[in-house]
Amino acid sequence: MxxxxxxxxxxxxxxxxxxxxxxxxxxxxxxxxxxxxxxxxxxxxxxxxxxxxxxxxxxxxxxxxxxxxxxxxxxxxxxxxxxxxxxxxxxxxxxxxxxxxxxxxxxxxxxxxxxxxxxxxxxxxxxxxxxxxxxxxxxxxxxxxxxxxxxxxxxxxxxxxxxxxxxxxxxxxKTPVIFHKVIRTVGIGESLLAEMIDAWEDALPPHIKLAYLPSMGSVKLRLTGFGEDIKALEKEVEDKFEKVLPIIKDYVYGFGNEELEEAIGRLLKEKGYTVSTAESCTGGYLGHQFTKVAGSSAYFMGGIISYDNAVKINQLGVKAETLAQFGAVSEETVIEMSENIRKLCQTTFGLATSGIAGPDGGTTDKPVGTIWIAIASETQTITKKLQLGGFREQNIHLTAINILNLLRTTWL
Amino acid sequence: MxxxxxxxxxxxxxxxxxxxxxxxxxxxxxxxxxxxxxxxxxxxxxxxxxxxxxxxxxxxxxxxxxxxxxxxxxxxxxxxxxxxxxxxxxxxxxxxxxxxxxxxxxxxxxxxxxxxxxxxxxxxxxxxxxxxxxxxxxxxxxxxxxxxxxxxxxxxxxxxxxxxxxxxxxxxxKTPVIFHKVIRTVGIGESLLAEMIDAWEDALPPHIKLAYLPSMGSVKLRLTGFGEDIKALEKEVEDKFEKVLPIIKDYVYGFGNEELEEAIGRLLKEKGYTVSTAESCTGGYLGHQFTKVAGSSAYFMGGIISYDNAVKINQLGVKAETLAQFGAVSEETVIEMSENIRKLCQTTFGLATSGIAGPDGGTTDKPVGTIWIAIASETQTITKKLQLGGFREQNIHLTAINILNLLRTTWL
CATH class of the missing domain: 3.40.980.10 (MoaB/Mog-like domain)
Structure with a gap:
């Protein structure tokens, strides 16, 4: 070598x-x-x-x-x-x-x-x-x-x-003929993923190697085949690939160099869907995940960053009673946020986040890292409660990853 | 050593x-x-x-x-x-x-x-x-x-x-006694900064060193003094520091570990000011700059990400004629965006961005990197045109840095 x-x-x-x-x-x-x-x-x-x-x-x-x-x-x-x-x-x-x-x-x-x-x-x-x-x-x-x-x-x-x-x-x-295939996953940790595909990994021949490439909230799997004949190698790697895919398919969002926000963008565009965002704890970061992708104006219409409750009520139309009764960090509030932003921006989906990003603001009932997310479509609104950790930046990032993945697994 | x-x-x-x-x-x-x-x-x-x-x-x-x-x-x-x-x-x-x-x-x-x-x-x-x-x-x-x-x-x-x-x-x-002082600047490049303080730098004694620590859009200057008596050293470094500060004061936003968005947050809080954002090209990134700072709910009320023109018109109240006559990327549009978001969110300042982040969407008149920013207060609205480069992520980041710095230099 x-x-x-x-x-x-x-x-x-x-x-x-x-x-x-x-x-x-x-x-x-x-x-x-x-x-x-x-x-x-x-x-x-x-x-x-x-x-x-x-x-x-x-x-x-x-x-x-x-x-x-x-x-x-x-x-x-x-x-x-x-x-x-x-x-x-x-x-x-x-x-x-x-x-x-x-x-x-x-x-x-x-x-x-x-x-x-x-x-x-x-x-x-x-x-x-x-x-x-x-x-x-x-x-x-x-x-x-x-x-x-x-x-x-x-x-x-x-x-x-x-x-x-x-x-x-x-x-x-005269480097060897090499063929790579990268599988991108989200919503599962490296060690759980490794456990799931343990038997498959052990059965890989010596000239096909697997690498785990983790980053915060996602893990890439890279299969690398070394050989002499590119056609044969490609087929061999693709065959292995076809075997592992069914085991982990719920977590696979894409392949190659495509980031999660790019994959979501591609799928939205393909299906002719549009999105809007109502953000509290993510404070603009979710919008940024959509808009950092070139060409995102095709599916991202806009959103409201409703950081203060007054903005939730006045711009987003969340009911004051909902906020008073259940609090800003609640399933009831994110449901209204997601449904209202969807109507205001006339999009296929409305995405909403509200949580305690930290480091302060936690209570016994709702400790730092308690976050509600919701996605509204025309026919239904789904919600999810996240219990993340104590780090503000990580909580913001993982909330965005989670809601993007919820959109992907439910509708894309 | x-x-x-x-x-x-x-x-x-x-x-x-x-x-x-x-x-x-x-x-x-x-x-x-x-x-x-x-x-x-x-x-x-x-x-x-x-x-x-x-x-x-x-x-x-x-x-x-x-x-x-x-x-x-x-x-x-x-x-x-x-x-x-x-x-x-x-x-x-x-x-x-x-x-x-x-x-x-x-x-x-x-x-x-x-x-x-x-x-x-x-x-x-x-x-x-x-x-x-x-x-x-x-x-x-x-x-x-x-x-x-x-x-x-x-x-x-x-x-x-x-x-x-x-x-x-x-x-x-038994490492030497060391005293550091970090000056944080924004809005000026490393080489221009170096030229401005050339004579001062040359006159530094051998036991006081200057380091330039650049990152995208900002430069930190670190003065490090080596000696034996901490009190004397501290005084000496502070003296040097007092001499350079007047030369570069327009660019200095803070000291030590404080990031630009943290310094802005601190100043807003001290003065009892609040802000809201109307973002087009930054797509939520500007809101994220405010809200990534712990405690930002004290001064950041919220904002509208008006990516699509329909959102600019319906949620933000930009006049359709303004968009038709001058385009979304224009001084006229960002003025309306900033003034309207300020009124909608009832904040001291309204910040607005609209531009061509790229890589596509440029024209001869408005090439990629053409960006307008505006800040509205009760009494006046100021605007600035930026001509940035061809990289999308860089354009988004530098637009945020520029508008934060415009807020700082004009009002904080």
Missing amino acids: IRAEIITIGDEILYGQITDTNTQWISAELDKIGIRTVRKSSVGDTEEAILQIFQEATDRADLVIVTGGLGPTKDDITKKTFCKYFNTTLEVHQEALTDLTEFFRKRGREVTGLNLGQAELPANATYIKNTMGTAPGMWFEQNGVVYISMPGVPYEMKGLMTLSLLPKIQEYF | IRAEIITIGDEILYGQITDTNTQWISAELDKIGIRTVRKSSVGDTEEAILQIFQEATDRADLVIVTGGLGPTKDDITKKTFCKYFNTTLEVHQEALTDLTEFFRKRGREVTGLNLGQAELPANATYIKNTMGTAPGMWFEQNGVVYISMPGVPYEMKGLMTLSLLPKIQEYF
Whole structure:
């Protein structure tokens, strides 16, 4: 198996000043093409530290991927250190210079002194064009080890990897034929899911691997098959897949890269349904889950954030008596909220949330994390009581996930 | 300066299946007490890889912090590898066993076989109690190097660090006296900010350092003073601070750990103001910015997410002619939205957003990223046009930041 090592260069990451999202993304992409990451490291902006990690990585890996340290300022010393490591010098690369000049020209600017240096590459580098920025990607080969250098800006790095480097890596290393299938679940925890599919998982052949990828409120299952013939492999993985699907079908909302809110959006659009929201404890977060998806105006009409009871009564038409008798966090209130918002916005469904997000506001009867959700359709209104935990952000997020999933399982 | 190395153990992180948030948090905490992280590494769940990184780290650092690999399942081999590294064996630790039993008893459970093993520690370990989970923290000393081992679960790790380990580290290493002051800015980029305070920064004495901590839409400035006498140091840092504040005061919204939405909330509460929101392009995200803050019901009354024009007209009372003549993304529309929501919810201020979040829906006149915001008060309505970029999530986030900052600079 091809072994990779990922190196991040930069004091900002080392001292915890910025979040490194690149390393995870790169290792996940490598994993998908059957390359095993054996070490991830962050080092500072010093020649000594960089040379040391280059040497170590060379001893461990077939592929060394380096991000960061390519900006035009004096702190960024990756290129000079590559020169020292490969015992070579920086030279102006004509293609890089042309692309750089063009990049600036398109933005109505001239290439200035500091930026001109970005067209200088170590003499042994293969130039990899960066369409989204000024620091080029580079590819080096020495003693059977490949070194890749990219800027640390995430969208530039991702552009370079996706457009140029991942295909080049696959070709160079003749990586095995790989087929992935991702099943996305919601409404069940990782360990319960694992128990349900235990027997099926144990029966997987050695060349088909299962990975659990959990996040708050959902779990992805990824089946990865390794082989030589893509057609045969695809069929084999799909067969396994067909066997596990009936066992967990209640929890499966989609496949591949589709997020829950995207899957819901797709289903709403397909069926010609529309939705509106009446939010109390989620305070706009549920609306945001719908509207963060591009094209959501096709099915999301709008909503009312009825945080204060006056807004529940005046804008949403919840009866004052209901609030007085049962409280804002009650089945009776969310029923009215969901039915009223549905009528006001003239949508197929009206979704409502009301609960105690915390950390304060809990009582013995209704502790923090007590949340009611409701969905009204033309013919019926369904409700559900959630008993979540003590963390505000988590309660808000899980309430949104729960009501989206209730919509999915009941009507989509 | 004390050098630290942070090691994360676990295949899930190495293969990019889960996000490692621990490493950044630990390095930021170490930075605050004057300990320099010199390397961060992730390695897999194999004895060979763990022993190798232990040896490397020992050669480079005074303090080696290890997270992960402490769970009760067979994959978690950190403790056994520590034994091998220190040439010792696992022994039942009585205090650990008592705490473990008590932990389970409180939850109405018995300690079972697999979990019993969690009370076994390498014989040379100092036991560090984990109040939030079952895997204890450990402290080792050998040849002048300190090794710390913690579980990878973030809130357990943070609990161990905050309650026990950071104080112990400070005491053991006699770290210098340190005083921090964080200034939080919004509405200005890192490089412009740096230019404004260039002369002030250059005049800082060597024992007072400035760090720029940027995130999307805002930049934190952290002043760190190193010294021996806390009183004198505090005064010195505060003096520097008083000098820079007038230069950048228009951009400063708060200090310390306070986020923008928290600062706005605090100011609204102090002044007895209330707010409501009428959101189009932000689709609930602005409401969420207010309501994610605990206690926001004191000043956030509610809002209308008027995604569809019908909702703008029927619920929000925007004139159909205004929409027809100027379009939904126009100054005229956001003025009506902000003034109407203010009246409907009877709040001090009404905030409105309408724009083209993208990626589709742009025109030559109004390309993606064209966004109008407005805030209505009793006496005046102010508006602002934003020209943001092509990324939907970024546009939504930056619109919220911009309108919060407009509220702050105009009225708070």
